[in-house]
Amino acid sequence: MAMYKYPPLPGKGYIRTLTLHPGQFDDELVISLADMAFSDSHHDYEALSYVWGSEGTPEPVGVGTSDGPVLLATQNLAVALRHLRHAERPRFLWIDALCINQKNDEEKGPQVAMMGDIYRRAARVIAWLGPAKDDSDHAMERFEYLGLQVDVDWTTAAAIKPIDGCVDSSLGELSTELPFDSRGMTAIYHLQS
Numbered sequence: 001m002a003m004y005k006y007p008p009l010p011g012k013g014y015i016r017t018l019t020l021h022p023g024q025f026d027d028e029l030v031i032s033l034a035d036m037a038f039s040d041s042h043h044d045y046e047a048l049s050y051v052w053g054s055e056g057t058p059e060p061v062g063v064g065t066s067d068g069p070v071l072l073a074t075q076n077l078a079v080a081l082r083h084l085r086h087a088e089r090p091r092f093l094w095i096d097a098l099c100i101n102q103k104n105d106e107e108k109g110p111q112v113a114m115m116g117d118i119y120r121r122a123a124r125v126i127a128w129l130g131p132a133k134d135d136s137d138h139a140m141e142r143f144e145y146l147g148l149q150v151d152v153d154w155t156t157a158a159a160i161k162p163i164d165g166c167v168d169s170s171l172g173e174l175s176t177e178l179p180f181d182s183r184g185m186t187a188i189y190h191l192q193s
Contacts, residue, residue, distance in 0.1 A: 001060060004069040006033075006101040013038055015111065015118060016099040017045045020091040025082050029073070030062040031098065038114065038121075047122035048095045050080050051130075061098065071098055080128040094118055134190035135183065142184045146171065 009016065015038045021030040036043070053076030060070035061078070073081065077097055084091060100111045119125050129136070149166040153159035162172035170176045180188070 002069045004063040004071050006104065006107075009107060010035055012110070015094065015114065017043075017092060017094050018098055020081060020085050020093055022086050022088050022090055024087060025085075028062060028066040029059070029078060029081050029085075030064070030066050031071075032064055033099070038118070043121055044123050045092045045094045046124045046126055047119045048080065048084070048093055048126050048128060049119070050128035051076060052097060053077070073097065076128075076130065079131060083131070084126065084128075094122065129191065135187040136191050138183060139187035139191045142180060142188065146178070 006016075014035050016033050017036050019032045019034070021032070023030070036045075053074045055074055058072035058074055059078035061073050061081070063069050063071060074097070077095070084093075096112075096115065101107045149163060149168055149171040150160050151163050153161075160172050160174065162169035166172075168179070171178075
């Protein structure tokens with residue numbers, strides 16, 4: 001198994017993005033990498049935020065083809081990629097562990113310094129918390145319910161108002177107790193631990 005060798009980025013102001021090739025959950029992981037000029041505008045890629053996890057027993061990710069050179073991904077990243085991969089179409093992503101040459105400090109330093117902008121300018125940021133466990137699906141359902149009830153103006157950090165057509169407009173009031181039963185509270189507790 002030959003390791004992939006990153007070509008240098010074309011210059012300052014460039015990032016590397018990846019295309020996650022389509023496949024079924026258990027298929028080998030295959031990506032393509034491409035350089036992209038990074039301007040002040042938003043971009044079409046999705047940025048993945050996740051915990052790297054243990055570097056023990058990494059999983060190979062084919063670059064270009066399943067039998068070509070590989071990059072090694074932590075088990076946590078490999079599981080995330082399997083869950084995020086579409087069966088029929090590619091997915092355009094930015095993932096720090098794969099899009100930045102982690103063994104080249106001259107590249108890594110400036111790229112890490114750009115990460116705030118890379119996330120900010122992404123079409124969407126995906127926060128991967130891991131596979132469902134400890135009733136985490138229920139915790140996410142509770143968060144989704146709240147998100148469909150209120151709108152938060154993050155520029156003022158406290159302006160909460162009900163969304164038009166919400167089921168419970170009282171949730172827009174700071175004094176309202178959140179509608180979490182013991183199952184919801186336990187699921188949220190396990191989600192954060």
